[in-house]
Amino acid sequence: xxxxxxxxxxxxxxxxxxxxxxxxxxxxxxxxxxxxxxxxxxxxxxxxxxxxxxxxxxxxxxxxxxxxxxxxxxxxxxxxxxxxxxxxxxxxxxxxxxxxxxxxxxxxxxxxxxxxxxxxxxxxxxxxxxxxxxxxxxxxxxxxxxxxxxxxxxxxxxxxxxxxxxxxxxxxxxxxxxxxxxxxxxxxxxxxxxxxxxxxxxxxxxxxxxxxxxxxxxxxxxxxxxxxxxxxxxxxxxxxxxxxxxx
Ligand code: IPE
Ligand code: IPE
Ligand code: MG
Numbered sequence: 001x002x003x004x005x006x007x008x009x010x011x012x013x014x015x016x017x018x019x020x021x022x023x024x025x026x027x028x029x030x031x032x033x034x035x036x037x038x039x040x041x042x043x044x045x046x047x048x049x050x051x052x053x054x055x056x057x058x059x060x061x062x063x064x065x066x067x068x069x070x071x072x073x074x075x076x077x078x079x080x081x082x083x084x085x086x087x088x089x090x091x092x093x094x095x096x097x098x099x100x101x102x103x104x105x106x107x108x109x110x111x112x113x114x115x116x117x118x119x120x121x122x123x124x125x126x127x128x129x130x131x132x133x134x135x136x137x138x139x140x141x142x143x144x145x146x147x148x149x150x151x152x153x154x155x156x157x158x159x160x161x162x163x164x165x166x167x168x169x170x171x172x173x174x175x176x177x178x179x180x181x182x183x184x185x186x187x188x189x190x191x192x193x194x195x196x197x198x199x200x201x202x203x204x205x206x207x208x209x210x211x212x213x214x215x216x217x218x219x220x221x222x223x224x225x226x227x228x229x230x231x232x233x234x235x236x237x238x239x240x241x242x243x244x245x246x247x
Pocket of ligand 3: 025
């Protein structure tokens with residue numbers, strides 16, 4: 001495999017999208033538009049995740065990665081941060097049976113040591129419980145930042161070299177990929193950002209190097225499986241060249 005060729009998703013359908021990654025943005029504005037507290041928007045957003053997870057397998061999507069909390073989101077008020085952490089914990093507790101029954105394998109990416117130990121335990125627990133599932137791979141990015149992830153991988157490589165476990169000549173793109181949180185994931189085919197913002201906010205910068213991007217004005221709490229299906233259909237018409245030429 002040429003160095004910059006993306007790792008392929010294991011399965012694709014006619015839409016040709018094996019791995020969809022979503023920057024779920026706009027919860028705060030959705031709530032503000034209704035005069036409600038931001039956390040109401042986050043709770044509605046978590047409901048949307050459930051619906052999208054359920055819809056993915058029938059749309060041919062086998063890998064779904066969602067951005068739930070960035071390394072930069074700690075800048076928000078304590079109330080909002082704690083509220084979000086509570087939503088993550090409840091999601092894991094309430095969805096554990098359903099996810100297992102639906103054949104969903106759940107994983108997390110991001111730096112975990114800064115999270116509440118109870119939440120870390122819930123995350124490890126559901127990862128272990130769903131490890132044998134294969135229908136859909138759901139990955140949730142919590143305290144995730146692409147620069148942080150790459151920095152940690154670089155430090156890991158330096159450690160291995162210093163300890164004599166890795167030769168300098170063995171450092172290539174695959175070696176770095178293998179030390180990212182996403183080591184077991186294929187690269188995303190399509191990155192969707194909701195809420196009309198056209199930036200990537202530190203989400204999967206390495207992995208999405210050749211992904212297609214779709215920016216939709218829909219706020220995340222209004223994002224439905226129908227909106228996703230429409231985006232996937234448009235994706236099918238795109239030609240991905242990976243630096244080569246047509247045909
Ligand atoms: C996305 O919604 C969720 C998180 C970043 C946790 P926002 O909370 O960023 O919503 P807006 O952008 O303020 O509308
Ligand atoms: C990106 O949204 C992070 C998540 C969706 C979790 P933000 O709302 O934090 O991004 P910025 O601040 O608008 O770039
Ligand atoms: Mg936002």
